[in-house]
Amino acid sequence: MKKLLVVKGLKAYYQIGPEENVKAVDDVSLTLYEGEVLGIAGESGCGKSTLARSLSGLFLPPLRHISGEVLLDGVDITKIDERRLRKEVLGKKISFIPQSSMNALNPTLRIRNFVVDLMREHNPELLEEEVLRRAEERFDSLSLSKKVLDSYPFELSGGMRQRTLVAVSTLMNPDIVVADEPTSALDVTSQRQVIELLAVMIERKIMKSLIFITHELPILGQIADRIAIMYAGQIIEIGTLSQVIFASSHPYTKTLMSSMIVPEEGMRERELPSVPGSPPDLRHPPNGCRFAQRCPQATDECRANDIKLRRFQGRLVRCIHPLKVEREL
Amino acid sequence: MQSDEVILKARNLVKVFGTGKDSVLAVDHISFDIHSGKVVSLVGQSGSGKTTTARMLLNLIKPTEGRIEFQGRDIREFRGRHRLEYWRKVQGIFQDPFGSFNQFFTIKKILKDSLKIIGEKLSEKEKVKLCRAALESVNIDPDEVMDKYPFELSGGQRQRIMIARIFLINPKVVIADEPTSMIDAVLRSNILKLLMKLRDVQGTSIIFITHDIGLAYYLSDYVLIMHRGKIVESGSPEQVIIHPKHPYTRGLINDVPTLHKKWALKEG
Numbered sequence: 293m294k295k296l297l298v299v300k301g302l303k304a305y306y307q308i309g310p311e312e313n314v315k316a317v318d319d320v321s322l323t324l325y326e327g328e329v330l331g332i333a334g335e336s337g338c339g340k341s342t343l344a345r346s347l348s349g350l351f352l353p354p355l356r357h358i359s360g361e362v363l364l365d366g367v368d369i370t371k372i373d374e375r376r377l378r379k380e381v382l383g384k385k386i387s388f389i390p391q392s393s394m395n396a397l398n399p400t401l402r403i404r405n406f407v408v409d410l411m412r413e414h415n416p417e418l419l420e421e422e423v424l425r426r427a428e429e430r431f432d433s434l435s436l437s438k439k440v441l442d443s444y445p446f447e448l449s450g451g452m453r454q455r456t457l458v459a460v461s462t463l464m465n466p467d468i469v470v471a472d473e474p475t476s477a478l479d480v481t482s483q484r485q486v487i488e489l490l491a492v493m494i495e496r497k498i499m500k501s502l503i504f505i506t507h508e509l510p511i512l513g514q515i516a517d518r519i520a521i522m523y524a525g526q527i528i529e530i531g532t533l534s535q536v537i538f539a540s541s542h543p544y545t546k547t548l549m550s551s552m553i554v555p556e557e558g559m560r561e562r563e564l565p566s567v568p569g570s571p572p573d574l575r576h577p578p579n580g581c582r583f584a585q586r587c588p589q590a591t592d593e594c595r596a597n598d599i600k601l602r603r604f605q606g607r608l609v610r611c612i613h614p615l616k617v618e619r620e621l
Numbered sequence: 622m623q624s625d626e627v628i629l630k631a632r633n634l635v636k637v638f639g640t641g642k643d644s645v646l647a648v649d650h651i652s653f654d655i656h657s658g659k660v661v662s663l664v665g666q667s668g669s670g671k672t673t674t675a676r677m678l679l680n681l682i683k684p685t686e687g688r689i690e691f692q693g694r695d696i697r698e699f700r701g702r703h704r705l706e707y708w709r710k711v712q713g714i715f716q717d718p719f720g721s722f723n724q725f726f727t728i729k730k731i732l733k734d735s736l737k738i739i740g741e742k743l744s745e746k747e748k749v750k751l752c753r754a755a756l757e758s759v760n761i762d763p764d765e766v767m768d769k770y771p772f773e774l775s776g777g778q779r780q781r782i783m784i785a786r787i788f789l790i791n792p793k794v795v796i797a798d799e800p801t802s803m804i805d806a807v808l809r810s811n812i813l814k815l816l817m818k819l820r821d822v823q824g825t826s827i828i829f830i831t832h833d834i835g836l837a838y839y840l841s842d843y844v845l846i847m848h849r850g851k852i853v854e855s856g857s858p859e860q861v862i863i864h865p866k867h868p869y870t871r872g873l874i875n876d877v878p879t880l881h882k883k884w885a886l887k888e889g
Contacts, residue, residue: 335805479666479832480876484884507805510878537880551806553813553835554879555862560839564810568760570775 296467296501297324297347297386302360304346307353314574316342318525320360321601324468329494329502331516331533333509335548337571339525340505344472347503348386349377364468383414387466387499391473393453397445404441407460414464430459433496434489451482455489462498469493470503475511487515509552513537521545524571524582531607539617542609544583581611589613628692628793628826629655629678629711635686636673636850647673649850650687655794658824660816662837665847666873671830674847675798678828679713680704692793709738712792714800718783722771728782729767732756735786755785759815777808784815791823798830813840834877838862846870 302320305313316339324330334340342355349369351357361368364385369377382388390396398406404424411423424441431438440448440456448456454474462469471490475483493499504515512519512533519537520530521544529542540546550565569586572578581599584590594612601608605617636648648670655661665671676682678689680696689696691707699707715721722731732752736743743751753763759781771779780800787795797816801809817840819825831837837844837858844861846854846869854867865871878884 335807480834480873480878481666484876484878487878488884508878510880513880514878514884547807551810552880553809553833553839555835555838555874555877556879556881557863559835560858562839564814565807566811566814567807570777570808 293328294326295323296326296364298361298363299323299347300361300363302343302346302362303358304342304351305356305358306342307356308575312575313356315525315577316355316574317346318574318577320522320525320527322520322527322530324501324503326500327494328517329504329515331512331519332503332505332522333507333512333519333548334522335507335571337574338522339574340507340522341472343522344388344470344503344505347470348382348388350374350382379414383461384464384466386468386470387461387464389458389461389469389471389474391476393450393457394445396457397453399445402442402444403456403460407441407463410460411463426463427460430463434459434492449482451478451485454478454482454486458486458489458493462493465498467500468503469499469501470505472505473507474504476506476508483511487511491515509537509548510554521548524577525574526582526610527601527608528583528610529607530601531609535605535607535617539605541604541607541614541617542583542611543587543589543613543615546615589615626657627654628657629828630690631674631678631687632690633687634674634677634684634689636670636677636682637685646850648677648684651847651850651852652687653845653852653855655826655828656843657793657826658820659842660820660827660829660840661843661845662829662831662841663845663847664831664834664837666832668849669847670850671847672798675713675796675828675830678796679711680707705738709790710793712787712790712795714780714783714787714795714797716799717776717803718779719771719776721783722779724771727768727770728756728774731771731782732786732789735789738790751789752785755788756782758788758818759785760811761785777804777812780804780812781815784812784819787819787825788823792825794826794828795819796828796830799832800829801836802831802833816840834862834874835879846873 299320299322302317304317305315307313320343332340347362349362349372357370362370369381407427408420408423411418427441428438436455436459445453475486490502494502506512516533518532520527521536523544529536529545536545537549540549547565547567567586572582580595580597584594599610599612601610604614632652634648634651638645638647663671663674677684696707729752733748736748736751756763761781801812804812816827820827829840841858844858845852846861848869854861854865854870861870862874865874
């Protein structure tokens with residue numbers, strides 16, 4: 293399988309004082325293959341949105357790139373200057389779908405004018421008619437009403453706005469789309485429509501690969517091929533959907549999984565986990581495993597040295613006492 | 622505690638906001654009973670009227686039509702002292718309790734003040750002892766938070782302190798409006814366990830207002846599904862959520878992502 297995006301040892305910190313940093317992304321490595329949906333899940337403050345932002349290669353203060361590489365077609369985009377990045381990479385090779393559609397769209401512009409502005413930002417020689425023709429075609433092919441283009445953002449429902457944003461962000465057929473909590477503010481029915489739209493776009497190869505970031509694991513169950521779980525700025529487990537969800541081997545993943553509450557038979561009999569404490573302060577993350585202080589399995593060895601991702605039963609896990617699973621998936 | 626006592630009763634509640642052409646019918650003739658020591662979930666999407674219903678039950682806004690009875694008495698009759706008494710017996714927990722706490726008071730003061738509502742004469746030492754016990758019952762180390770201010774605590778801690786306060790006041794009914802929607806899954810488990818402890822230990826009735834069908838299924842003894850101001854279906858969690866009959870409920874539950882069932886994602 294072709295590797296579209298390779299992240300190696302990425303560190304991205306927020307500088308909050310002369311000597312003080314919030315280590316939001318701290319040694320993250322991952323690979324995105326062509327044709328796959330990679331889900332990134334974790335609780336608020338674990339660094340998943342910062343990771344998403346860092347994948348653009350654009351680090352806006354107070355976020356700073358400390359070390360590590362983001363390789364897009366073999367080119368490290370953390371080293372490209374901002375002008376070239378905006379011109380050649382963003383929107384064309386990699387595109388972002390943010391959570392809040394109301395903030396992303398311009399409230400004083402009809403969607404059609406917004407689309408024209410946006411496209412000409414990337415490609416000044418494009419004619420207005422050409423942009424609109426493309427937008428109409430795309431809306432049509434995705435069964436979105438063309439009337440939306442004539443509307444102002446406030447005239448659309450939250451779900452429709454989010455689907456509009458998905459269609460607009462992908463007009464240039466980017467190889468990679470990074471969607472950061474695109475469904476979190478929506479009710480379940482609109483949520484499903486957005487997921488279905490994304491699935492159709494992958495199927496039709498409008499985008500090659502999708503990185504889907506969310507705190508809601510059941511959504512990833514619907515769309516992801518592989519899942520990465522983040523905790524305190526690091527990826528602690530990465531593997532296929534069934535490996536990570538149904539046979540978790542990191543104790544944190546296991547806790548997160550058993551905290552999921554879904555309307556399925558048998559749920560009422562399940563005991564919810566009790567985990568003491570909260571995630572560490574990312575200004576001063578502890579030595580060794582970052583989950584150790586809350587982990588029932590933790591030993592002195594866990595707290596002593598930094599732990600790297602290691603291969604275990606087909607997936608990668610950042611734990612020296614991973615939970616064994618009965619059958620390999 | 623008689624388990625089958627109806628403690629709160631809503632009959633034909635209607636709430637209209639605004640007048641004339643611009644009026645909005647937020648709640649449309651709903652009726653239900655809340656039994657003591659039970660968890661009843663009011664489930665609906667945004668705009669379904671669930672929060673308006675909560676506010677009427679809390680006696681914060683008046684219904685346009687219909688009546689609410691607390692232990693057999695119309696709550697409109699409660700004036701002055703009796704109204705305060707009602708607010709002691711029927712307590713609210715909201716999404717982020719930050720707004721409910723006085724930011725200039727320490728947690729110790731906030732908790733001690735809630736003891737005032739009970740009206741019992743206690744010495745300073747007894748008060749502090751009760752507050753510490755309440756914090757311990759929600760798994761918070763009293764020494765860690767007693768002298769802190771609300772802004773110094775995380776959302777999860779604030780929510781647990783809200784529940785500690787409920788433990789102290791010991792109301793008959795708690796109306797919890799999306800109390801866990803701002804909290805991460807792992808911490809949410811702790812909050813839900815505390816709410817169930819409240820029901821099991823103190824026999825408190827809980828009206829749990831949520832858009833999350835999974836939570837309603839897990840926690841409730843009885844479920845009410847609201848849609849456009851009406852209750853469209855009600856019954857036990859098994860009846861309503863596993864075997865729904867109303868088309869709206871069916872559609873809603875079908876759209877909830879679960880782990881074991883994949884949607885048939887259609888090719889457009």
